[in-house]
Amino acid sequence: MIATYANLIxxxxxxxxxxxIFALGLSLSVGVMRFVNIAHGDFxxxxxxxxxxxxxxxxxNVLLALxxxxxxxxxxxxxLQRVLLQRVIxxxxxxxxxxxxxLSIIVQNGLLEGFGADTxxxxxxxxxxxxxxxxxxxxxxxxxxxxxxxVALVLGFDWLLYRSRIGANIRAVADDVAAADLIGLxxxxxxxxxMGIVGVTVAIAACFMGLRMNFDATSGPSRLLVAFEVVVLGxxxxxxxxxxxxxxxxxxxxxxxxxxxAWQVLAGHLVFLVIFLLRPQGLLPRY
Amino acid sequence: xxxxxxxxxxSIEGLSVYYQQFRAxxxxxxxxxxxxxxxxxxxxxxxxxxxxxxxxxxxxxxxxRIRFAGEDIASRPTPAIVASGIALVPEGRRLFPSLTVEENxxxxxxxGRKGGGVGFAEIFDLFPVLRDKRRQPAGQLSGGQQQMxxxxxxxLTDPRLLLCDEISLGxxxxxxxxxxxxxxxxxxxxxxxxxxxxDIRRSLAIASRFYCLLExxxxxxxxPGDFDRDTITRHYFGS
Ligand SMILES: Nc1ncnc2c1ncn2[C@@H]1O[C@H](COP(=O)(O)OP(=O)(O)OP(=O)(O)O)[C@@H](O)[C@H]1O
Ligand SMILES: [Mg+2]
Numbered sequence: 001m002i003a004t005y006a007n008l009i010x011x012x013x014x015x016x017x018x019x020x021i022f023a024l025g026l027s028l029s030v031g032v033m034r035f036v037n038i039a040h041g042d043f044x045x046x047x048x049x050x051x052x053x054x055x056x057x058x059x060x061n062v063l064l065a066l067x068x069x070x071x072x073x074x075x076x077x078x079x080l081q082r083v084l085l086q087r088v089i090x091x092x093x094x095x096x097x098x099x100x101x102x103l104s105i106i107v108q109n110g111l112l113e114g115f116g117a118d119t120x121x122x123x124x125x126x127x128x129x130x131x132x133x134x135x136x137x138x139x140x141x142x143x144x145x146x147x148x149x150x151v152a153l154v155l156g157f158d159w160l161l162y163r164s165r166i167g168a169n170i171r172a173v174a175d176d177v178a179a180a181d182l183i184g185l186x187x188x189x190x191x192x193x194x195m196g197i198v199g200v201t202v203a204i205a206a207c208f209m210g211l212r213m214n215f216d217a218t219s220g221p222s223r224l225l226v227a228f229e230v231v232v233l234g235x236x237x238x239x240x241x242x243x244x245x246x247x248x249x250x251x252x253x254x255x256x257x258x259x260x261x262a263w264q265v266l267a268g269h270l271v272f273l274v275i276f277l278l279r280p281q282g283l284l285p286r287y
Numbered sequence: 288x289x290x291x292x293x294x295x296x297x298s299i300e301g302l303s304v305y306y307q308q309f310r311a312x313x314x315x316x317x318x319x320x321x322x323x324x325x326x327x328x329x330x331x332x333x334x335x336x337x338x339x340x341x342x343x344x345x346x347x348x349x350x351x352r353i354r355f356a357g358e359d360i361a362s363r364p365t366p367a368i369v370a371s372g373i374a375l376v377p378e379g380r381r382l383f384p385s386l387t388v389e390e391n392x393x394x395x396x397x398x399g400r401k402g403g404g405v406g407f408a409e410i411f412d413l414f415p416v417l418r419d420k421r422r423q424p425a426g427q428l429s430g431g432q433q434q435m436x437x438x439x440x441x442x443l444t445d446p447r448l449l450l451c452d453e454i455s456l457g458x459x460x461x462x463x464x465x466x467x468x469x470x471x472x473x474x475x476x477x478x479x480x481x482x483x484x485x486d487i488r489r490s491l492a493i494a495s496r497f498y499c500l501l502e503x504x505x506x507x508x509x510x511p512g513d514f515d516r517d518t519i520t521r522h523y524f525g526s
Contacts (some may be wrong), residue, residue, distance in 0.1 A: 168394065169394070171383070172386055172391075174385075175383040175385050178382060179377065181345065181365060181382075181393075182340070182343070182365075182375065182381060183398065183440070184368065184369030185382070185394060185397075186364070186366050
């Protein structure tokens, strides 16, 4: 009995790693750039399809395809910010919401048009099914690898944001856009780089989501919901909080799934609501 | 009225500044010679900040010419202007409050002239209090200390021309005295200073020339010693 629950909690923690990866990009754009990207989930799904296409066309492992796609998503994020989102941020809170909502619909319909409504998964060869035997537990290599990656990403991005020069620039612009422009630190350029970094996280999320779960053209909004709950649970602007939020949501879902299939998602939402009511500022808030 | 040195560091001709339909400056001429301290005085809303912001390309629209070190900079973007050697200490300091003192200063070095000769050590020698506070968020410093960071950030760009917008505002008289002493020592290194102040007495005491702005126009210009107090006050308030 205890072993069963211990096992579930371990599975939940590992799932939480994946959720944290989903949420990382959203955490950056909400916490640092102060705007909510409604299309975040759809961008993840879009890049999953891109990875599928690249891996199939070039006959390469999807992890290799990921390395090829990361520069593309950096450039994609950079250009999206520079060409489109830059025009709408800062004027009102509503405008970026509407524009990214529009993008979400465009991406979903574009994917339906291009790939149909079938569900897909990504495959990384033998990594998909291999498992580790630790003590009395069996855990999949892929979930463990995902979790380790999530921790590494959180630490890496935390370092980038709080220890590197570009991170200081991003925080400066988040502090006071007008002051940055006034002294000659171009906020347009910094925002674009930040969105390029978000693009990198989207590619990584797309790859590991596709390896763990089914996706189809309309999976985006449910991914966004997970990412959003994780960010709010963890606290805006805190990347470590994002990891913690992911873990809590992952555990809630696996334990809920034990009761009943329908409870899996519901338990996640309930835990989110309860924690949100008790600690609206999130668990490890930065602001 | 005396003309500045033969080849001015900064020369502005016929500068007008517009915010949409509103015209804040009406075709003014201003020059700053190399290593000169020039003071701009004027009442609230006279257009002093608009002048400094126009120099660094941070206003909606301008007309007229702005030449710096012989080059036309009127059409350049702000980062290029700063990188060519003009640094602004903005009105109200405008530090990044959540960044540490050191991070604020580092941004100055990053946006400035490349291969510049000014280092952190020099800034900390000028402002010894900042050395102990360098890991503290800038927002936690006192007003005077924040003004030192703002000045330090500008100096780290290794400027040839420093634009100071009301650096004494809201500071205790002793702190202002220290800042002005510092400005003089900065100036002695050959850095030109364009000093905007509402406090006439203090800024005229260290300037070699001044311009008085009234409702977007120059109402009086020359050497501080050329005019008596009454004349200057009259042109300041426009009565
Ligand atoms: N961003 C802006 N949009 C519209 N009008 C502006 C803007 N900034 C300044 N103005 C107007 O331009 C005029 C000059 O303003 P400016 O800030 O240059 O004055 P100032 O001399 O610096 O005043 P103060 O001593 O109060 O700082 C004022 O009438 C002001 O209302
Ligand atoms: Mg002003």
